[in-house]
Amino acid sequence: MLCFQCEQTRNETGCTSIGVCSKTPETAALQDLLVYACRGLARAVLHSGVSGPDRQAQVTRLQEGLFATVTNVNFDDAVLARMIQTTISERDALRRAKKGGPCSGGQDCPGAASFLLPETLEGQMALAETIGIQARRTAFGEDIVSLQELLTYGLKGMAAYAHHAAELGFHDPEVDAFMLEGLDALNDPAPSPDGLLALVMRCGEASLKTLALLDRANTISLGHPVPTRVRMGAVRGKAILVSGHDLADLRALLEQTEGTGINVYTHGEMLPAHAYPELRRFPHLAGHFGGAWMLQKREFPQFPGPIVMTTNCLMQPSPEYAERLYSRSVVGWPGIRHLATRDFSEVIAAARALPGFEADQEPVRFHWAGFGHKTVTDVAGTVVEAVKKGDIRRFLLIGGCDGAKPGRNYFTDMAEQAPKDWIILTLGCGKFRLTDLDAGEIAGLPRLLDMGQCNDSYSAIRVAQALAEAFGTDVNALPLSLVVSWYEQKAVTVLLALLHLGIRNIRLGPSLPAFVSPGVLKVLVETFNVMPVGPSAAVDLAAIEGGTLQPAA
Structure with missing residues (x-):
């Protein structure tokens, strides 16, 4: 077992005996095999020419399979084994239906498109070892595997967000097409770093489309969020x-x-x-x-x-x-x-x-939610005027996931120590580090704007784009700083979407992903100036105040 897909992986290198999330080696093996089976089904879908509702049904199966392997989702070995077997059955049915074509009778078939699930758990774990991270490192090297995992985790996050949209009846053929292409690309027997890096960047483009799809699904089905106490x-x-x-x-x-x-x-x-x-x-x-x-x-x-x-x-x-x-x-x-x-x-x-609550909980406190992109862009004129007058000097996005690992108090400190003329935007469950913060108001707006779930990340993107349009510039030239806490694979999807938009100078923490190799990190730093959070909020705030996060001329 080696799993390092989440931020809290053991010793910041990888869980090798049991997951910090309580995932056992058996569960880890089955999850790896489920992703492997999804790769095989993607190959079969692409080569079979299946279309319409039948193709959509297979994409839905892939989304559910990938989502089940996201951190803290499914730990039930019996369910995972059934999902693998069903995925294999669907793959083989498509192969049989395409007699004489690629991947129909075994030719041009990577292992993912032809393997059978061993009957015993021991056999399943042994097979999982042959396709796991360590085996691929031996075969391809650290940088190739790092890019494969970055693409895989981006696809997992995409699958999760697309699943939410599908539950409301919304789909995007372009998102579905890239999910199939990305999964099939992982079957390449001789992957190249340049090819994988290009796919990772394209995953960012597809991730942005997925976030937009989910925003559309939520707001059309449930209405645009409104400020709510x-x-x-x-x-x-x-x-x-x-x-x-x-x-x-x-x-x-x-x-x-x-x-x-x-x-x-x-x-x-x-x-x-x-x-x-x-x-x-x-x-x-x-x-x-x-x-x-x-x-x-x-x-x-x-x-x-x-x-x-x-x-x-x-x-x-x-x-x-x-x-x-x-x-x-x-x-x-x-x-x-x-x-x-x-x-x-x-x-x-x-x-x-069950008894329910016998009395109201005390003390009573409230939190303002609902500052989605429509609410904020509706008052864009007021915001722009406040910036021009100097009432608002900077926007600070403190977004992402929360976790139990020490060091996350950094994000609370960042909000508490930020200058009073900065607007603080928050997304994801990292907001719970800030919900008790009395941040006051600027220009008639709460200084702390809760933009929603991690699922609502598109709101922050839309607000940044709207401000850039209002000022006649690009997002990197805005007085905007992004400090992102990450935990699992949906955060990887959001990060790739931001990188696709060319957004630079993102601070990421509380630690950098263990699955990003030094070679891949070098590319991200040189291209986007992605950086770890500093030793303290005060140090990073001073750097931001000093303008060191401004893009080079």
Whole structure:
């Protein structure tokens, strides 16, 4: 086992015996084989000429397969093995249907397009070793594998975001086409660094399209987010908690609990859901409970109702709440109840049987959410005028994931120590480092603008582009600094989208990805000036104030 796809990988080099996320070597092997099977299915789809709904169904299968391997999503070996076998079956059905063509009878077929899953777990783990990181390092070298992993993780994040959009009925043929091409490119028996680097950059272009697709899906289905004051705590009554990211699941649950007297609460990355008009119209969307994902082992035992985990961010459940926990979609843990559809009747029955909150939680506090790109661009004139007058000197984006690893207090310090004439934008669950910050106002706007989930990263891109247009310049010439915390593969997708746009001087932390080799890092630094966060927020703020982040003339 060697896994280094997340930021908290052991010793910042890789988990080799058991994952920091609790992933076992067996689970790691099955996840590697599932990605391998997805590569084979992608080859079969491309060579079969399948089109229309049949092609879309296969792309959906690929999205679900890749999403299941994202950090903290699925740990259920039985489910992963079934997904591998189903993917292989679909691959072989396409190969049989294309008699006489490439990859139909074995010719021109990489191992991914022809392998069979061994019957025993020992055989599966042995096969996984032959396609794993260490074996490929021996065959291709560190830089090639680094680029392969960068492309793979970008595709995993794309799959996650595209999955969310698909759940709302939205697809983009160009996103689907690149996912197939990118996966198939990983089958190349003689990969070249230049070819892989070009694919990684094209993955950034496809990532941007994926983020735009998800933004379109969310805003057309649920309305544009509006500034909303969210209660950070519970009120008396029966309760259901929803965590993860899936807004379609939340909407279905709200519809099914309407009039039942059961309150629904968000957790983690679901906090921005309160700002969508189609969701906030439900009065029993009562508030937000808890903080970021890594606090769930402390917070879930305190919630007196059932808990639904809709997407990634699942941690190993403790016995204190395991019987009240439900998984949805691609999420899984052995022994946890799984909801195959959006029929939440079992969850509702559990909520009725459990005590709920006996009293309102005190003290009462609130958080403003809903500063998406429409809200901010609607007041772009005011913002531009405030910049021209000197009331706003800089925009500081502190976005990305939160985590338990020491050093993330850097992001809190950055917000607290930022000059009072700087606007602070936040995205992702990293916002929970800042939710208690009383940042005040500038030019009639809150100085701290919560732009949503990591899924809403397109909002920050659109705002940056709108400001650049308003000032007649490009994004790199704006008084804008990006300080990004990352944790898993969706963050890689967002980073690649930013790099595709040519955005430079991104500070990334709290540590740089272990899967980026020194050679690949050199390219990123020379091309985009990607850099690690500094030893302290004060040091980096001084550098930003001194203008060292401005692009070279």
